[in-house]
Amino acid sequence: MVTRQQDSEAAPYVATLGKCLLVYICILILAGLQFVIAYQHVAVTATLFRMLAVAIIEAGLAVVFFMHLGSENRTLVTWIAVVTLFVLAAMQYSWTDSFRTERDAAPSYRSSSNQGEASQ
Amino acid sequence: MRQSDLTMGPRPAGPARSSPLVMPTKKLAMWLFLIADALTFAVCLLAYGFLRNGSANWPTPFKFFPTAVNAMVMTFILITSSLTISLGVRAAKIGDQDAAFRWTMFTAAGGAVFALLQIREWMEMVDQGMRLLHNPWGNGLFGATFFSITGLHLAHVSVGIIVLIIVGMRCKSGRSDPDDVEITGLYWQFVNLVWMFVVPFVYLLNVSK
Numbered sequence: 398m399v400t401r402q403q404d405s406e407a408a409p410y411v412a413t414l415g416k417c418l419l420v421y422i423c424i425l426i427l428a429g430l431q432f433v434i435a436y437q438h439v440a441v442t443a444t445l446f447r448m449l450a451v452a453i454i455e456a457g458l459a460v461v462f463f464m465h466l467g468s469e470n471r472t473l474v475t476w477i478a479v480v481t482l483f484v485l486a487a488m489q490y491s492w493t494d495s496f497r498t499e500r501d502a503a504p505s506y507r508s509s510s511n512q513g514e515a516s517q
Numbered sequence: 518m519r520q521s522d523l524t525m526g527p528r529p530a531g532p533a534r535s536s537p538l539v540m541p542t543k544k545l546a547m548w549l550f551l552i553a554d555a556l557t558f559a560v561c562l563l564a565y566g567f568l569r570n571g572s573a574n575w576p577t578p579f580k581f582f583p584t585a586v587n588a589m590v591m592t593f594i595l596i597t598s599s600l601t602i603s604l605g606v607r608a609a610k611i612g613d614q615d616a617a618f619r620w621t622m623f624t625a626a627g628g629a630v631f632a633l634l635q636i637r638e639w640m641e642m643v644d645q646g647m648r649l650l651h652n653p654w655g656n657g658l659f660g661a662t663f664f665s666i667t668g669l670h671l672a673h674v675s676v677g678i679i680v681l682i683i684v685g686m687r688c689k690s691g692r693s694d695p696d697d698v699e700i701t702g703l704y705w706q707f708v709n710l711v712w713m714f715v716v717p718f719v720y721l722l723n724v725s726k
Contacts, residue, residue, distance in 0.1 A: 417607070421600040428592050428713070432585065435721035448717035455713045463603050464706045470539040481552055488563050495570040 420462040427455045547700045551707045554673075558711050561669060562718055565662040569722070576655030579724045583641065588720045591634050592712065598627035599709045602681075602702045609698035614688045617698055621685035624705060628678040635671050639664070659723075666719050673708050681705065 434447045461467040466474055540548070569575050579585060605620030646653040647660045684701045687693040 414604070414607075417600060417603045421596065424596050424599070425593070428596060428716075431717050431721060432589060435585075435717070435724055436581075436726060438726065441722065445718075445722065448721060452714050452717055456710050459599065459706055459710050459713070463599055464703055473539050477548065477552060481555070484556055485559055488559060491563070491567055492570070495567045 416462065420458055424455050424458055427451050427458075541696060543696055543700055544703070547703050551703065554707065555711070558666075558669070558714070561666050562714060565666060565718065568656075568658050568662060572656045572658070574655040575723075576652065576659050577723045577725050578645075578652075578654045579720060581724070584638070584720065585724055587634060587638050588716055591631050592716055594627050594631045594634070595709045595712050598624045598631075599706055601627065602705045606695075606699050606702040609688065609693065609695040612695075614691055614693065617693070618685050618688040621681050621688060621698065621701075625678050625681040625685065628674050628681065628705075632671060632674055632678070635667060635674075639667075663719060666715060670708070670711055670715055673711070677701075677705050677708050 431448050431451050434444060434451065437444065601620050602624040605617050605624060608614075608616035608620055642660075642663075647663075649661050649664060651657040652660050680701050684693060684697050688698065
């Protein structure tokens with residue numbers, strides 16, 4: 398008779414206690430580092446990119462070790478990663494409009510239509 | 518027709534089943550949900566970044582005490598709960614249902630403490646005059662972005678606490694599948710992963726130096 402344990406389709410990996418603790422301590426240290434970076438007297442952009450880099454490393458450790466994505470099928474992981482990163486990259490198109498908003502400049506379509514009216 | 522075709526008895530043992538999707542179906546469904554949820558949070562954080570970058574008077578009112586200290590404590594609790602759920606998943610995989618129950622309950626307790634700290638922080642900010650569309654410090658959308666992002670995260674934490682309790686009780690009664698604990702663990706790790714991005718962008722970029 399097939400037992401519940403044998404019938405499970407869970408992946409065959411079992412993380413060791415030492416590995417779990419090591420990853421936990423690394424993530425804690427990185428989280429503390431973010432707080433240190435926040436109180437450095439540097440430009441906001443520099444603070445942002447430093448904290449983003451630390452956050453990505455933290456997330457990578459959590460995804461690979463705590464979520465065991467490093468032990469899953471490589472093809473599946475690659476395709477999921479490519480699609481997700483593509484969508485995240487595509488979201489970044491709006492930043493130029495954010496800079497325009499900061500300068501309180503008119504949208505480009507409005508300025509071009511105003512030029513057309515002036516020439517008439 | 519054989520007698521075994523008519524009964525509802527257990528299926529005969531055979532070769533181990535394997536999913537054609539190279540991952541158990543439940544786990545793949547959870548991963549697809551997590552990806553969609555991650556993109557939802559990414560959009561929220563992007564919108565926050567857009568508004569912050571485009572605003573000339575974005576406030577930075579968060580003092581070291583109590584806001585930054587509170588964020589440190591909440592981060593520590595959530596990262597520790599990541600460890601406890603990992604240990605719970607490990608216990609479930611090796612068949613130790615009692616240990617899986619204990620670690621799952623520890624994780625749920627950590628989530629509950631986190632939620633209470635978050636709500637207490639919200640109440641303190643409301644006392645200081647912060648609302649959804651105005652505040653005493655600057656751009657009125659500061660509150661909207663803060664409360665919506667942290668509120669969405671808190672909703673995820675709340676759902677996670679409920680699921681952890683249900684899965685933990687099933688572990689205690691011996692009805693739990695190691696897959697269920699693993700899939701719940703995936704969701705909880707995702708909630709913590711989102712917090713790793715919420716803290717620097719929503720809290721730490723708005724501290725007063």
